[in-house]
Amino acid sequence: MMLRKYGSVGLCALLATPLAAQDVTTQTIAFDADTAAITQSARADLTRLGPLAARPDGCGAVCLAPTFVAPGIATVAEPEVIRFLGQAVATEGGLLIDARQRTDRDGGAIAGSTNIPVAVLAPDNPYRIDILMALGAQRTANALNFDNVPPVMIYDGGPADGQAAALVDALLAAGYPADRISYYRGGMLVWVALGLSVVETAS
Secondary structure (H helix, E strand, C coil): CCCCCCCHHHHHHHHHCCCCHHHHHHEEEEECCEEEEECECCCCCHHHHHHHHCCCCCCCCCCCCCCCCCCCCEEECHHHHHHHHHHHHCCCCCEEEECCCHHHCCCCECCCEEECCHHHHCCCCCCHHHHHHHCCCEECCCCEECCCCCCEEEECCCCCCCHHHHHHHHHHHHCCCHHHEEEECCHHHHHHHCCECCECCCC
16 A cells, blocks of 8 residues: 655644534545445444453453553544544555454454554564555665654554554654554444444454
8 A cells, every 4th residue: 555645744633623523424435446434323233342341361450551652642532533534544644553463353443444463563573674664664774764654543442452552652662753643542442332333354
C-alpha cells in the first residue's frame, strides 16, 4: 500500500475536527475497491461482547490499560476513529492498526484496520526493519529516517488490554514520531459495546 504523506499538523487538525453524533450512523467509507459502512446498532452484539469482556490471561488484581500512553500521544474515542477512517485511512494517508495477536481477533475487527501485533516489532525479530520500512521509514546509512511516515492510530481488545500501549511503546522506541501516533483506548470492547459494526477477520 502506498501511503500519502500526512504530516503531524494534519493529524492534529483531523482529530480536532468536530463530528456530529448523527454522523456516526451514516459513514460509508471506501477502501480501495471495497466499501465498509460504519453503522451503530441499538444493542451490542452479545456474542462478540462476551469474549471481549473476559480478562486477558496474566491479569493481576487490577487489569487496566493506561489512559495516556506517553507524552505527545493523543488518546482518542470513537468519533475520532471514524473520522480517521474516512479522512486518512480511506485516502491511504494513514493506518488504523489492530495491535492484537491473530488469535485474539476471532470476534472481528474495525473495518479498514491493519493487523500489526506488537511481537513483530520486537528487537529480536529479523523482519522488524522491513516492517518499519513498510510503515514508511526510510533506511539511511546509520539508522532509519521517520520524517515521512504516515499517522497511525492503534487499538487492541479494550481498556483491560495492554497490547496497543505496548505497540505504541515499540514504535516510539524505534523512532516513530509521537505526534504521528494516536491511541484508541476503548478498543474492540467499547466499540462493540456501543453497537458499532465490525468486520470478520481471516483465521
